[in-house]
Amino acid sequence: MARWWCLSRGASIITRRERRKRCSTTRSPGRGWCSCGWHISLDGRDVYSWRLKLLVNVGGRLARLARFADLDDQVEACRRVFASDTRWTVVRGSDLEEGDSQGLPVWSRHVGDPILESNITRRVDFALFMVDALENDDLVHEAPAIVSRQSPSALAHAAD
Numbered sequence: 727m728a729r730w731w732c733l734s735r736g737a738s739i740i741t742r743r744e745r746r747k748r749c750s751t752t753r754s755p756g757r758g759w760c761s762c763g764w765h766i767s768l769d770g771r772d773v774y775s776w777r778l779k780l781l782v783n784v785g786g787r788l789a790r791l792a793r794f795a796d797l798d799d800q801v802e803a804c805r806r807v808f809a810s811d812t813r814w815t816v817v818r819g820s821d822l823e824e825g826d827s828q829g830l831p832v833w834s835r836h837v838g839d840p841i842l843e844s845n846i847t848r849r850v851d852f853a854l855f856m857v858d859a860l861e862n863d864d865l866v867h868e869a870p871a872i873v874s875r876q877s878p879s880a881l882a883h884a885a886d
Contacts, residue, residue, distance in 0.1 A: 819852050
């Protein structure tokens, strides 16, 4: 099974043109996945906090200036993925922390949902979710926003 991927960070790793080319020219019958932050929206129904809006606005400009990341590039790459006819999943990650696995993260379709309020995921669990997304057909053409299974917000909404 062929797979494609997009980088969510690292303007110095591959160029913007190369990233867009990889995301827009892939015509693989296999399964593709990307990762990005919560600032990407599949359907425009996400609700963003003022902190996230400020971070994207100011932090995004500083990141581009430092050649660390280009948020506009991420938005464009994801727009092309969303418009493609391939089987894709775009995983929208929360803030990351180190530590032992807490299990497969929980997810929601929309940023702003109460289950995501804690905004924290272990790096190892983010990777676990990415691998699981390759095999989970329920995630085809979805852009799940994830949070740690053991985060306070996830535990508070576990029964929902």
